[in-house]
Amino acid sequence: MTKKVQLGFESDCVTIPVADILPVRVLRKSIQSSRKYTQITASIREIGLVEPPVVARNGDSSGSWLLLDGHVRIEVLKDLGQEQVECLVSTDDEAFTYNKRISRIAPIQEHRMILKAIERGVSEEKIAAALDLNPRSIQRKVKLLDGICPEAVAIMKDKACTTAVFTTLRKMIPLRQIEAAELMVNANNYSVAYISAILAGTPQAQLLEANKPKRINGVTPQAVARMEKELARLQEGITQIQDTYGQDHLKLTVLRGYVGKLLGNARVVRYLMQTCPEFLSEFQTIAELESVVPAEVE
Template sequence: MKRDARDAPKSITLGFEADCVTLPIDAILPLRALGKSAKSSRKYRQIAASIAQIGIVEPPVVVRNPDRSATWLLLDGHMRIEALKDAGGSEVECLVSTDDEAFTYNRQISRLAPIQEHKMIRKAIERGVPEEKIALALDLNMSSIRRKARLLDGICEEAVAILKDKPCTNAVFDALRKMRTMRQIEAAELLVNANNYSVAYVNAILAGTPQAQLVESSKPKKVKGITPDAMARMEQELARLQEGIASIQDTYGEDHLHLTVIKGYVGKLLGNARVVRYLAQNHPEFLGEFQTITEITPAEADAAE
């Protein structure tokens, strides 16, 4: 049986050339200038410290200059190039882009979450890398490295799995550590459902945690700025909130399906000019509501539920 030419697999255009190239730094032309405060920023100091200790981890991205000269245009890695220059470097290994679109590639990636950073540090320590060298490479002091290495002490595996890629602060784990296992899981789910990982919110969850669900259940619970009466009220409110979330989760999939079907049906109705004319003349309030339903986006649907 002959295959239609339209069914033939299409070739995939690669975003980068297969091999890196080592280029003189002087031959790389930046497409933008660094701001005046860039070199005094913490990000720049971290990059410089990392390069000094372990070299370039993520190669800069360049593209061949369209004027066919011996120069290259720098698409991504402006701070890395500046840090190399300041360190006296003369060459750098680069990725070669096949497209000259000058946007910041780092905006397209997910940043390292605290749990991922913890695992990276733990793995380095287990492989024999001295804590001092890790601290220098990350431009952190020794106490920060040790604290990051102990980040998950006292945190159950289920809570870690829930928060593994979330931007939680150390305060989140400090609060979770004061809770028993089941409460840690509940608290982690509350953080994710609210998409709120702030110190204030995790302290509110801690304040609303019943005494029996704390690790030190015999010790009176104290949260700065919150009175015992306020904590009792928060416990009740948080319990009701969790019940509400649980009830929504039970029917979420079915409700979302119903809303999708309704939206499609109403959209089909409004595609009929006679129906729209009839509604406009006799039930204009219904027409407005129907149009609102057809304009609901997935994000708005989730928020409404």
């Protein structure tokens, strides 16, 4: 017997008076001065509403609608004096699903979106106005990957890092760019300070301008030499760990399952409680782990 799939939204959008939409949460007072609010305002003013708010039909007979997602957008529309808005109608009035996991756009993804818009005839000035950015910022985003090798781009394609990271990568030869990108991913650290430390630890021969000595504010040549040695040892250690990582992870997962099965036996738990209570506490901690990989590494 085939189960009928219940749709999460009605098939058609509806146009609703803004005054009839009831928010399900209160926005903080400072929201209007935030960067997010300014960008949404600029985007709506330039190109209109891209993502419709999500509403649900109110159970009473007042003709009002419950706003599930899009509170900032609705506030912007009110400020702009817009009286009606096209909305997506949810078949459920549960508001906790929306934006539970917000995916921030990565710089490389943004770069590709801007290039695609320019290819379709949108001017840089129009894009800058829609994003509430300086036109020079758009030009920098367009040239973001100039001098970056494709392999490093593939590694960093969905990573949340700043433009300055690519500026620093550009100072290295392609092979070193790949190594630096892998170091950042392995450390889950995409800060300017970390990529600067990688640059400081990069041998002179692996720099794009090999004949030009590195100059790092506040760091002596002797300290740079030590950093190069330490970074080389760190890379060697990471390589060794990667060789056995998969096998070690499998073993830890099996052991966690075995410990959990042991603790499911009342006799074992009673014995440990009487003889080794400290072991029991540690075993319980292991069994309750959702993953054998630390959260910051995942």
